[in-house]
Amino acid sequence: MAKGVVKMTSENIKAGSITIKNISRKYIDANGSEVEALQNINLEINPSEFVSFIGPSGCGKTTLMRLIAGLDKPQEGEVLLDNEAIKGTNYERGYVFQQANLFPWETIENNISAGLKARKVYKEQKDKVSHYIKIAGLQGFEKSYPHQVSGGMAQRASLVRALINNPKVLLLDEPLGALDAFTRIDLQNKLLELWRDRGTTMVLVTHDVDEAIYLSDRIVVMSPRPGKIEEIVDVKLSRPRSRSDENFLHLRTEILEKLNLASAPKSLEYYI
Ligand SMILES: Nc1ncnc2c1ncn2[C@@H]1O[C@H](COP(=O)(O)OP(=O)(O)OP(=O)(O)O)[C@@H](O)[C@H]1O
Numbered sequence: 024m025a026k027g028v029v030k031m032t033s034e035n036i037k038a039g040s041i042t043i044k045n046i047s048r049k050y051i052d053a054n055g056s057e058v059e060a061l062q063n064i065n066l067e068i069n070p071s072e073f074v075s076f077i078g079p080s081g082c083g084k085t086t087l088m089r090l091i092a093g094l095d096k097p098q099e100g101e102v103l104l105d106n107e108a109i110k111g112t113n114y115e116r117g118y119v120f121q122q123a124n125l126f127p128w129e130t131i132e133n134n135i136s137a138g139l140k141a142r143k144v145y146k147e148q149k150d151k152v153s154h155y156i157k158i159a160g161l162q163g164f165e166k167s168y169p170h171q172v173s174g175g176m177a178q179r180a181s182l183v184r185a186l187i188n189n190p191k192v193l194l195l196d197e198p199l200g201a202l203d204a205f206t207r208i209d210l211q212n213k214l215l216e217l218w219r220d221r222g223t224t225m226v227l228v229t230h231d232v233d234e235a236i237y238l239s240d241r242i243v244v245m246s247p248r249p250g251k252i253e254e255i256v257d258v259k260l261s262r263p264r265s266r267s268d269e270n271f272l273h274l275r276t277e278i279l280e281k282l283n284l285a286s287a288p289k290s291l292e293y294y295i
């Protein structure tokens with residue numbers, strides 16, 4: 024799909040711009056030392072844009088997502104949604120975590136409808152639940168518990184659990200990181216389909232360069248701690264994208280070089 028071509032329905036006429044203004048966030052670690060997680064982050068994300076963040080572990084990606092979600096506050100700067108300062112969490116900003124984070128004691132169906140119940144709109148909107156179960160391809164698993172479904176199914180359930188509230192922005196913090204390659208590619212396509220149909224602003228954190236190129240309009244490359252924006256890469260490839268396309272591979276090398284991952288290190292500094 025060409026950028027900006029969004030099928031408009033009553034569900035998706037909405038904005039969803041995010042303004043990140045001079046954000047800095049420090050923590051105090053267990054030893055009492057100051058940890059500067061984010062330093063002077065500035066970024067404008069447009070409504071319906073698909074933006075990915077990529078960078079080394081500990082560079083502040085989750086910290087930034089938590090600030091956009093309203094789960095945390097910066098010491099300096101502010102985050103705005105459609106020009107209004109974000110204060111606390113709100114269903115307008117859905118959050119999908121790396122682990123599915125479903126309530127283990129609730130069925131798939133009850134997990135998916137939890138957001139409607141929290142907003143006290145379940146009675147009027149309960150017809151939506153079967154629609155979203157269908158979107159997630161979970162028909163027949165409504166009464167299953169999270170431990171009775173696969174990792175991919177659980178992650179699809181947590182995706183529609185966030186979407187059922189029709190958020191303006193979907194925050195995706197490595198949602199596909201724990202999945203096998205087949206399931207991951209399947210869910211990448213599902214994400215693209217949902218994005219195309221709904222026009223939700225997508226903010227994705229990933230460690231996977233191919234995933235970032237396959238999905239995004241722009242890729243924000245972060246530097247190691249203190250996390251700063253190293254570079255913003257425009258992905259100008261038309262959709263649907265092919266991972267074996269010459270331009271795709273070229274961009275892949277370019278981003279790996281920016282992350283200093285293009286070739287094997289001369290010596291490892293640590294062993295996992
Ligand atoms: N609540 C906290 N208290 C103290 N330090 C924290 C806290 N949360 C995050 N940090 C520190 O802030 C830095 C950034 O953490 P963050 O989780 O945002 O990184 P990340 O880029 O998401 O890493 P990963 O790719 O491994 O998920 C890390 O050094 C981390 O130890």
Ligand SMILES: [Mg+2]
Nearest residue numbers: 084085086196
């Ligand atoms: Mg993280």
